Amino acid sequence: MPSPVAFTSRPSAVGRARLGSLTTPHGVIETPQFMPVGTQATVKALSPGDLRAAGVQVLLANTYHLSLRPGHERIACLGGLHRFMGWDGPILTDSGGFQVFSLAHLGKVDDDGVTFASHLDGSPQRLTPERAVEIQEALGSDIAMAFDQLVDATLPPAEVAVAMQRTHHWAERCLAAHTRADQALFGIIQGGVEADLRRESVAAIAALPFDGIAIGGLSVGESKAQMAHALEVVAEALEDDPRVRYLMGVGSPADFFTAVEHGIDLFDCVLPTRVARTGQLWTSRGRLNMRNARFLDDPDPPDSECRCETCRNHSRAYLAHLFRAEELLAYRLSSLHNVTYTQDLMRRIRQALDDGSYGTLREAVMAEYGVSGTRSDKPPVTGR
Amino acid sequence: MPSPVAFTSRPSAVGRARLGSLTTPHGVIETPQFMPVGTQATVKALSPGDLRAAGVQVLLANTYHLSLRPGHERIACLGGLHRFMGWDGPILTDSGGFQVFSLAHLGKVDDDGVTFASHLDGSPQRLTPERAVEIQEALGSDIAMAFDQLVDATLPPAEVAVAMQRTHHWAERCLAAHTRADQALFGIIQGGVEADLRRESVAAIAALPFDGIAIGGLSVGESKAQMAHALEVVAEALEDDPRVRYLMGVGSPADFFTAVEHGIDLFDCVLPTRVARTGQLWTSRGRLNMRNARFLDDPDPPDSECRCETCRNHSRAYLAHLFRAEELLAYRLSSLHNVTYTQDLMRRIRQALDDGSYGTLREAVMAEYGVSGTRSDKPPVTGR
Numbered sequence: 001m002p003s004p005v006a007f008t009s010r011p012s013a014v015g016r017a018r019l020g021s022l023t024t025p026h027g028v029i030e031t032p033q034f035m036p037v038g039t040q041a042t043v044k045a046l047s048p049g050d051l052r053a054a055g056v057q058v059l060l061a062n063t064y065h066l067s068l069r070p071g072h073e074r075i076a077c078l079g080g081l082h083r084f085m086g087w088d089g090p091i092l093t094d095s096g097g098f099q100v101f102s103l104a105h106l107g108k109v110d111d112d113g114v115t116f117a118s119h120l121d122g123s124p125q126r127l128t129p130e131r132a133v134e135i136q137e138a139l140g141s142d143i144a145m146a147f148d149q150l151v152d153a154t155l156p157p158a159e160v161a162v163a164m165q166r167t168h169h170w171a172e173r174c175l176a177a178h179t180r181a182d183q184a185l186f187g188i189i190q191g192g193v194e195a196d197l198r199r200e201s202v203a204a205i206a207a208l209p210f211d212g213i214a215i216g217g218l219s220v221g222e223s224k225a226q227m228a229h230a231l232e233v234v235a236e237a238l239e240d241d242p243r244v245r246y247l248m249g250v251g252s253p254a255d256f257f258t259a260v261e262h263g264i265d266l267f268d269c270v271l272p273t274r275v276a277r278t279g280q281l282w283t284s285r286g287r288l289n290m291r292n293a294r295f296l297d298d299p300d301p302p303d304s305e306c307r308c309e310t311c312r313n314h315s316r317a318y319l320a321h322l323f324r325a326e327e328l329l330a331y332r333l334s335s336l337h338n339v340t341y342t343q344d345l346m347r348r349i350r351q352a353l354d355d356g357s358y359g360t361l362r363e364a365v366m367a368e369y370g371v372s373g374t375r376s377d378k379p380p381v382t383g384r
Numbered sequence: 385m386p387s388p389v390a391f392t393s394r395p396s397a398v399g400r401a402r403l404g405s406l407t408t409p410h411g412v413i414e415t416p417q418f419m420p421v422g423t424q425a426t427v428k429a430l431s432p433g434d435l436r437a438a439g440v441q442v443l444l445a446n447t448y449h450l451s452l453r454p455g456h457e458r459i460a461c462l463g464g465l466h467r468f469m470g471w472d473g474p475i476l477t478d479s480g481g482f483q484v485f486s487l488a489h490l491g492k493v494d495d496d497g498v499t500f501a502s503h504l505d506g507s508p509q510r511l512t513p514e515r516a517v518e519i520q521e522a523l524g525s526d527i528a529m530a531f532d533q534l535v536d537a538t539l540p541p542a543e544v545a546v547a548m549q550r551t552h553h554w555a556e557r558c559l560a561a562h563t564r565a566d567q568a569l570f571g572i573i574q575g576g577v578e579a580d581l582r583r584e585s586v587a588a589i590a591a592l593p594f595d596g597i598a599i600g601g602l603s604v605g606e607s608k609a610q611m612a613h614a615l616e617v618v619a620e621a622l623e624d625d626p627r628v629r630y631l632m633g634v635g636s637p638a639d640f641f642t643a644v645e646h647g648i649d650l651f652d653c654v655l656p657t658r659v660a661r662t663g664q665l666w667t668s669r670g671r672l673n674m675r676n677a678r679f680l681d682d683p684d685p686p687d688s689e690c691r692c693e694t695c696r697n698h699s700r701a702y703l704a705h706l707f708r709a710e711e712l713l714a715y716r717l718s719s720l721h722n723v724t725y726t727q728d729l730m731r732r733i734r735q736a737l738d739d740g741s742y743g744t745l746r747e748a749v750m751a752e753y754g755v756s757g758t759r760s761d762k763p764p765v766t767g768r
Contacts, residue, residue: 041705045712048697070680070705078683078701086697296454299462313432313470317462320424321454328429331712 003211005143005184007031007244009265012353016235016263019353021050022212024090024142025066025182026082027057031244031265034251034346035060035092036273036339040069042083045331046339048087054308054336055343058090058142060268064099064133068118068125070137080140093141095132095174097216098249101150102261109149111166129173136183143184145214146174153192153222153230168204173189175208184211185214186246192217193226195233201272213238214246215264219255228258235262252370253282253345257362260349272342276334279323282341286368288316290334295320309333309342344378387595389527389568391415391628393649396737397693400619400647403737406596406628408474408526410466411441415628415649416737418635418730419444419476420657420723424453425469428657429715430723432471438665438692438720439727442474442526444652444726447519448483450469452509456522464509476652477525479558481517481572481600483631485534493533495550513557527568530597537576537606537614544576552588559592567693568595570630576601577610579617586621597622598630603639604660612642619646637666637729637753641746644733656726658716661708666725670752672700674718679704693717693722 009020009031014272020031036043038049039062045053051059061081066072075084082088100107100114107116132147144203149168167190178185187210191197206213218227227253231247244265250256251269259267274281274309280293283303288295290302298316310319310333322330346366352358393404393415404415420427420435423446427435435443437492445465450456461467466472484491484498491500497512516531531554533547551574562569571594575581590597599618602611615631622629628649632641635653643651656666667687672679674686683699694703694717706714729749736742 040709040711041702042709042711045716047713047716049693067707070701074681074701077681078699084699084702084705086702117502162403190412297458297461309431309433315462315468317454317458318468318470319427321468325424325426325453327424327426328712328715329426329431332429336612 001181003184004182005211005244005266007242007358009242009244010102012358013356014353014358016239016262017358018263018265019350020244020265022182022265023060026088026090026142029057029090029266030350032256032260032346032349033057033266034256035266035268036064036342037268037270038085038087039065039270041075041081043335043339044277046273048085048334050336051087051339052089054091054340055347056339058092059087060092060094061139061141062099062134063086063093063132063139063331064095064096064127065092066139067096067135068120072135076138076140082140090143091141092143093136093139093145094248095136095145095147095188097132097145097148097150100127101220109166109340111169112227113147114149129170130177133174133177133185137178137180140180141161142184143186143212144178144180146171146185146187146210148188148190148216150190150217150220153217153220153226155192155195157192157194160190160194161197164190164192164201166199168201171205171208171210175210185225186212186214188216188248189234190217190344191230193222193230195229197235198230199237202234206238206241210243212244213241213250216248219249226347231259231262231264238263252343253342253365255256256345256349257366260353266383272338273335276338277331279319279330279334281319281334282338282369284368290316290319290330292320293325302337303341306344308337310337346380385595386563387568388566389595389628391596391626391649393626393628394478396742398737398742399645400623401737401742402647402649403734404628404649408442408568410474413441413474413650414734414735416640416644416730417441417650418640418726419650419652420444420726421652421654422469422471423654424447425450426460426467427723428661428721429719432469434716434720435471435723436473437704438724439511439724440473440474442476443471444476444478445469445523445525445659446480446483447477447516448480448524450523451480451519452504456519460522460524466524474526476527476710477520477529478632478697479520479529479531479572480511481516481529481532481534484511485604493550495553495685497531498533501726513554514561516563517558517569521562524564525567527570527596528562528564528675530569530571530594530601532572532574534574534601534604535576537601537604537610538668539576541576541578541581544574544578544701545581548574548581548585550570555589555592555594560577560592560737561576563576570594570596570598571631572598573618574601575614577606577614578593578669579613583621586618589620590625594627596628596630598632600632602631603633615643615646615648622647635726637726637749640729640733641750643659644737656722657719660722661705661715663714663718666722668752674700674714676704680709686721687725690721690724690728692721694721
């Protein structure tokens with residue numbers, strides 16, 4: 001059947017970086033693009049109106065979480081995930097593979113699938129490639145992901161290889177199970193940090209008729225250098241593949257640049273909203289933690305260069321007060337800012353790729369974000 | 385000095401109910417009017433933009449809380465409360481009297497003022513009439529309240545009388561201490577549920593040059609009948625007084641009607657937002673608790689007659705899910721709805737007083753809200 005998504009791209013003067021456009025059943029996504037994460041059918045603390053105001057073009061929701069609560073059949077009966085959460089733009093659903101990895105201590109993997117205990121009530125759960133596709137079809141996302149087995153990239157290569165082979169078999173089963181003509185299905189490359197395994201995985205996944213190609217298993221414990229090397233290997237191997245490329249789970253300002261230069265088009269991460277809820281704002285002056293006492297008397301906006309409602313209407317002093325008082329508004333104003341910052345950064349990257357100013361932008365952002373903070377920004381056990 | 389507020393009103397055909405207009409330094413308030421409570425310089429979970437969308441014309445902030453955190457001097461240095469919280473409409477500040485009552489177990493009242501322990505860190509705090517005025521002048525609200533001593537209305541009359549006399553003395557001291565020409569000062573009538581004491585308090589407070597008259601000490605433990613009777617007595621005694629009348633701490637749908645009929649112009653209460661955060665929505669079909677399992681599959685909006693963002697964009701099923709998942713968006717969407725409902729109810733009351741349909745409106749709302757729920761809606765210890 002014809003693909004429900006269409007991707008076109010043109011090269012830039014910067015490495016393998018490209019500018020593109022991904023047309024989906026619910027709208028067009030300009031690439032490179034970042035997807036905020038709405039784990040439980042809401043990007044934490046933000047409404048669909050906030051997301052639109054921030055410039056969000058596509059979001060990610062979690063298959064595993066939604067299948068447990070409120071249940072994918074329920075969402076299907078209510079008209080699908082878009083209507084359920086009041087978001088009429090594109091949605092990508094993950095396949096649950098990352099959660100199975102996160103909850104590995106609760107489960108057991110075999111060649112057919114994964115058995116594990118619900119993080120909500122301990123009830124036994126089973127995910128297989130067919131089940132992951134079935135759930136995502138019920139949710140009705142624009143883009144579904146193949147069910148993969150993610151492992152710690154720093155495990156012995158033999159163990160990484162077993163999970164990778166399983167991922168390849170599961171990829172074929174996902175394609176066979178997938179029936180929705182209005183939903184794209186993306187494959188996932190695994191293989192840890194070994195160049196040979198990564199090349200083998202690209203060959204296996206890229207050979208299959210997926211609508212897009214994702215790179216999984218990075219940003220999960222390996223070093224920055226290992227991640228950059230794995231990206232390099234994958235980018236080279238994918239060079240002639242015209243499909244959209246999605247680097248899963250990456251979302252810190254510094255990491256975008258390396259990935260974009262390796263031809264990555266899509267990103268997702270909980271980072272912008274998660275760190276926001278702890279008081280950390282991403283600004284044109286780098287990271288600012290609103291819990292810091294020095295902001296209590298600061299009348300300036302969080303980021304004077306930002307156009308978001310938070311920066312237009314409120315001071316650092318007000319945010320510092322709201323965080324100290326544990327007021328709900330703190331989480332919303334900070335999340336709105338960080339999502340806006342991230343969207344604006346992606347827009348600036350696209351603009352810079354277009355007008356030749358990429359080097360200047362990279363230098364400015366890396367000066368603020370290239371040094372520290374990324375390791376402590378790692379996702380915790382549940383929720384991507 | 386001339387009053388910084390101007391109140392005009394005209395009678396209606398309903399009891400002592402009237403339609404009015406209170407002009408303040410930050411805008412005009414149509415009366416009868418309800419003020420949502422922004423205890424810590426934020427109406428919990430809502431932004432200033434949300435409040436405007438809900439139709440809010442004036443809000444209340446708490447002197448006691450803000451003096452402790454972030455501190456009224458700090459707010460003054462940052463340009464005053466309006467700028468601090470990003471709300472450019474009228475603000476009324478309470479005087480701290482209610483919090484002193486709530487925190488009575490932490491403090492000691494004498495004729496000069498009140499000594500008590502901070503609910504934040506236990507540090508010793510002192511409030512006097514002069515201090516309450518000083519804090520409110522620093523905050524820069526449009527309307528400041530005199531410092532009063534509130535007591536349980538069901539105490540022996542002799543004890544209620546002592547607190548009332550003290551309130552009268554403190555009222556004079558507040559007037560003497562007050563200096564801001566751009567800030568109104570309202571007096572507070574006390575006297576519990578005894579008709580004689582209430583009449584005595586009206587005589588004492590109404591004789592002073594306050595810009596408005598508040599009725600305190602109700603909705604704090606007395607029965608509905610006792611409250612109605614006290615209101616009746618006060619309304620009769622205030623009959624020829626042209627000033628705006630504010631019934632403090634009242635905000636359930638059923639209570640508005642009795643009070644409006646006794647000539648009340650202003651209300652405040654934490655109820656709409658507090659019950660919202662527990663899942664209780666006020667709708668044209670009465671109270672609906674979104675935590676109820678029957679809503680999990682309900683595709684209808686919370687209130688099909690409501691114009692708020694929540695009801696325009698989201699289903700009961702989505703709210704039921706958000707509350708179960710303890711998502712931050714639940715508190716915002718429910719608070720936005722309840723504040724909108726309350727504002728719309730006040731608007732409908734004003735409209736009905738104007739067009740003669742008040743009886744029909746009263747009957748419809750009392751059928752949904754007149755029976756139960758008000759006692760469990762009582763404010764808890766801290767925060768009005």
